[in-house]
Amino acid sequence: MNKDSKYYKEARKKVLSKRKPYQKKRVIIPVLTGVFFVVASIFGIIYSTFYQTTDDAFIEAHTIYLAPRVSGQITELFVDDNSTIKEGEIIAQIDPKDYELTLNKAQAELEKAQAEYKISSNDINKMNAVTKQTKNDIKSAKSKLEYANSDYYRYKNAYKDGSVTKQDYDNAIKNLEVARSQYLAAQENLKANNSELRATISKKSSKYAEIKKLMSQVEEAKLNLSYTTIIAPKSGAITNKNVEVGSWVEKAHPILSIVPNDCYIIANFKETQITNMKKGQKVTIKIDTYKGKTFKGVLDSIQKSSGAKASLFPPENAVGSYVKVVQRVPVKIKFDEDISNYNIVPGLSVVAKVKVK
Numbered sequence: 001m002n003k004d005s006k007y008y009k010e011a012r013k014k015v016l017s018k019r020k021p022y023q024k025k026r027v028i029i030p031v032l033t034g035v036f037f038v039v040a041s042i043f044g045i046i047y048s049t050f051y052q053t054t055d056d057a058f059i060e061a062h063t064i065y066l067a068p069r070v071s072g073q074i075t076e077l078f079v080d081d082n083s084t085i086k087e088g089e090i091i092a093q094i095d096p097k098d099y100e101l102t103l104n105k106a107q108a109e110l111e112k113a114q115a116e117y118k119i120s121s122n123d124i125n126k127m128n129a130v131t132k133q134t135k136n137d138i139k140s141a142k143s144k145l146e147y148a149n150s151d152y153y154r155y156k157n158a159y160k161d162g163s164v165t166k167q168d169y170d171n172a173i174k175n176l177e178v179a180r181s182q183y184l185a186a187q188e189n190l191k192a193n194n195s196e197l198r199a200t201i202s203k204k205s206s207k208y209a210e211i212k213k214l215m216s217q218v219e220e221a222k223l224n225l226s227y228t229t230i231i232a233p234k235s236g237a238i239t240n241k242n243v244e245v246g247s248w249v250e251k252a253h254p255i256l257s258i259v260p261n262d263c264y265i266i267a268n269f270k271e272t273q274i275t276n277m278k279k280g281q282k283v284t285i286k287i288d289t290y291k292g293k294t295f296k297g298v299l300d301s302i303q304k305s306s307g308a309k310a311s312l313f314p315p316e317n318a319v320g321s322y323v324k325v326v327q328r329v330p331v332k333i334k335f336d337e338d339i340s341n342y343n344i345v346p347g348l349s350v351v352a353k354v355k356v357k
Helices: 008-050 095-163 166-227
Strands: 051-060 065-066 072-078 090-095 228-230 236-239 256-260 264-272 282-285 296-300 308-315 322-335 349-355
Touching: 065 228, 166 228, 264 349, 282 322, 322 349
Parallel strands: none
Antiparallel strands: 051 264, 051 349, 065 256, 072 090, 090 228, 236 256, 264 322, 282 296, 282 349, 296 322, 308 322
């Protein structure tokens, strides 16, 4: 066809008119895509400046594994699985009879020891009075002995001079012997009394030690008796119950668990996300169980240690792969609103968004 002909020019014009829109699309689409990614990058940078988000977060709670402090048979049970209980309410009752008998026996032995201790105290008081009197008797006997001894020597010399009769002299000897015997007897009485006093004091000390021991046994028996009533140490929900009325329970063996109402969140953030985080920052919480519901929270603390999380990255110009370790730092978040009307339990997945600026 002649390129200068009218038909050729009209055909070329039609072909070019169809090609132009296609060429425009080839230019516009990449440009729009580039603009979208630039805007998205800018938005991402601005967003990360004010917020840090992670979906590696879970509901946690300090679950209480409740175990009886004494052994025995369950006579009453006031809870069931998934029921709620308040702090201080009774969970179960262990048969208290054996513990009541132990307490009564310990109290009877204590009362007996206290009575004997009182008797020993009275005996000591009496012996102290006797000791005082015996010392006075010794003092008196000593005076009489000294007087009799003086008379003896006086009568002895007088008898030699013939001033007194032999009978007077014999009476002086006899009076000296009596005075000496009385003095020695008073000393022996004091010695015996002191020995008995020491024994009584020792007995009193022994009773005092026994009383202290029995008082401890009474207190222990009272505690054990009080432990037969199992009390809820904290409010929460009952789980993992493994006893019924009539069951025998052993000391320190868990019979159920209590999940407290004050749940919290452990959110694992990348090490690069916690730079501007601090206690008291507001947190937005979303729980998978409650779609569309947003909960309020507050950052409580940042753990001082981290956990390593391994991620695989493709190699560059190498065969195989290598591992890059990303550090994750656990952050504790508390709810900043009442969640008692929601069934929020440990293990639920959470998305946490912290407002860092």
